[in-house]
Amino acid sequence: MHYTCPSCGAINRIPDDKQQQQGTCGRCKSDLFTGHPLELNDADFQRFIAKNDLPVLVDFWASWCGPCKMMAPIFTQVCGQMQHKVRFAKVNTEVAQHTSAQFAIRSIPTLILFHQGREVDRLAGALPAPQLTQWINQALSKI
Numbered sequence: 001m002h003y004t005c006p007s008c009g010a011i012n013r014i015p016d017d018k019q020q021q022q023g024t025c026g027r028c029k030s031d032l033f034t035g036h037p038l039e040l041n042d043a044d045f046q047r048f049i050a051k052n053d054l055p056v057l058v059d060f061w062a063s064w065c066g067p068c069k070m071m072a073p074i075f076t077q078v079c080g081q082m083q084h085k086v087r088f089a090k091v092n093t094e095v096a097q098h099t100s101a102q103f104a105i106r107s108i109p110t111l112i113l114f115h116q117g118r119e120v121d122r123l124a125g126a127l128p129a130p131q132l133t134q135w136i137n138q139a140l141s142k143i
Ligand SMILES: [Zn+2]
Pocket: 005, 006, 007, 008, 009, 010, 025, 026, 027, 028, 029, 030
């Protein structure tokens, strides 16, 4: 399995049977499974989406958006529970304007699940943790 380092962006190869364990980056030695979503911008978005063998769930948000702020701790909580199945990432739509336009983000928060660079499913609006987990599992079943 290929796993992009959240700290330096290096692509690490992890044996599939080690997925449940902790892993460290071969280049910078930092923890690969931090339990926190990764911030992506226009410069690193495509590479991160395409170079991960795990599906990537992206939260498109903005600092002025109230529901986004409610969603943030829920997103981090679910990330901690599902980080060995799904990569969690956040895109600030005010900063990453090119990426937000590319995926036609019209309402925020919008969540998009990607697999091997392709959009699998998307959700507009905030959800409580149990419903979010349910939606992710449902989206994963479409891969
Ligand atoms: Zn690294």
